[in-house]
Amino acid sequence: MASGESPYKRTTYRYSPLLALLLVPNSIIHRSWGKFIFSASDLLVGLFIREILKLRKVVCTVSVMVWLLNPFTFTIGTRGNCEPIVCAMILWIIFSLMKGNLSQAAFWYGLVVHFRVYPIIYALPIILVLDSKLFRSGPKPSLEDWNSHTSSTEKKTFHFSVRSLFSRERIMFGLISGGVFLACNAVSFYFYGHEFLHEALLYHLTRTDPRHNFSIYFYHIYLHYERQFSAVEKLISFLPQFTVQLALVFSFSKDPVFCMFLQTVAFVAFNKVITAQYFVWFYCLLPLILPWSRMKLKWEGILCIILWIGAQTHWLLWGYMLEFKGVNVLLQLWMASLVFLAANTFVLVKIIQRHRFSPLFRQYGSSDGKNVKKLD
């Protein structure tokens, strides 16, 4: 890009040209510029986690350490992957919403969806939480004081009415984020044409990669690659993903951070392609929900960690046999993917069961609770 050419000349470049623009100093200043930026974003994510938890009046050292000292997440930035930037943007959006800064949240949301398509799954919980009973732009929203009992008078899910569906805040959010998204795409299209559309957007929506990855679908896709999938088949394979996303949103949207975390884990687990960098998407949200979990590290927490890492390692062993030893273990590798999905499901269900539900925003007009409950 530094020499005026398209970043899509490199056949495996599948991101926004904005990312390539951000990395132009790699050619000009120093070739590790990108890695510095990503590592700085990593630290920024740690800072945002701390700020968000402080806003919710929680002591947060352990949570911040879970992100900053996680060897998986900090190596992602240092090896040159741009995910920490995306995580920083997502957390900034959450922070802005908590501060009542609607336009800023909307702007960054439009940008992050242009950057990476997956945050589109957060659209529904964000829109739902912009209920005018809870959130009005202008005055700072009152955050639920989770130490008290005010949540006892509220319903867990939203009560819909057509009028509230199109509240001023929701429309504003939709317009601003939609506008930013379209503007970024328009500029990119202007410079790079159809190549940009195909590589950065459409590829991610229609990606079916038959090469081996953690997804349970890879072998199915490979065995059927010689013939195209019919529309019905594609729809059927999308149904589990779709149902789970809807179920999670309608069950947990009042606590949007928890909802987003669950949605991300489920989205990654049911996706047609899973690569290790996708895990960072929910790792950045994990510290934000840990303080509300009744799960103790001993032994349930450790069991979850061991199961999840164990299933991954098991898959990697078979992957090594296939790729570096040249032995046909495709069937065993696929079975390891199934085990990994089972581990993901188990951990997800356990987290749901052990979560102390805490809505983010307090309803306008409700009184403060008198009882203060200690964290157990």
Place this chain on the structure above:
Amino acid sequence: MGSKRGRSVIAATSIFLAMSCLNSISTTQVGTSMLDSDTFCISDQYIMQSYFTTQSSLNESEFRHLHKECSENIPYEDVPAVATLQHRDVTGEGSHRHLLTTIKLRSFHSQSHLHKLVIVERLPLGVFADPFELQSLQQRRAFRDVSVFGDTDLEQPSFRSNRSVVEIHVEINGNGETSVKLPLHARYQPIGESGYSRVEFGEPDLFLCSRHVPNQEHEQRRCLVLSVGRSKTQTRSVFWEIPAGIRSHTEYVSVVTFVAAVLSAFSILVASVLSSKVESCKNTKEL
């Protein structure tokens, strides 16, 4: 007496004729060096550079048409046009291996203008070379020049991709022997019955060219086609067994995949709904 002399004259003539016949036979067996050298000229940096503008495949019949005539002022050189393939093998394990080729030129003259050995490797369907990896090898001076032509899509499985060609330029050292290690990667193979797909490597096409002068754009360079012979030790063909999907797995893999997805989705659904119910029960109790 006359018949004896006559017979010896006939014998001597026959021997002479036989020897000259043998000479010409061995000349044609050896190659085309003296009588009808297959030389051509190129104006690009790479022989294969403009190949795909006129040809669409790498079949043998089409490949022979890349030779272009030379203009008059290019000096002609009489150089032996034979190379021996001393060693050819695929080394390594797994999906990432190296194609090792050792070539020896017959009677190489270090005074000759033709200094550069050009190896054109038409890769079989099923493997590919990574252009970026080759570029970094070139920067580390493993090759003088290297480029990949044809289908360079790194991600497509082999039944969706077309063949590619790697053109490597190496300088020849004093004894006329050179060794090249080309890193290759396996594509996903078409599914079959046995679980493995065999990819066979043919022989490389070898040329001897004069050096490319970087600043002169339209200068023509002469290239000589080398005929490739195998050494006595190198008689077996070179192949690579790559893991491939097994057709008989298709049905039950699809069924089990979808059952697993549905079961997981169902567990998460149940857990979410139950969790909502538990919370609202708790809330109503506390009221």
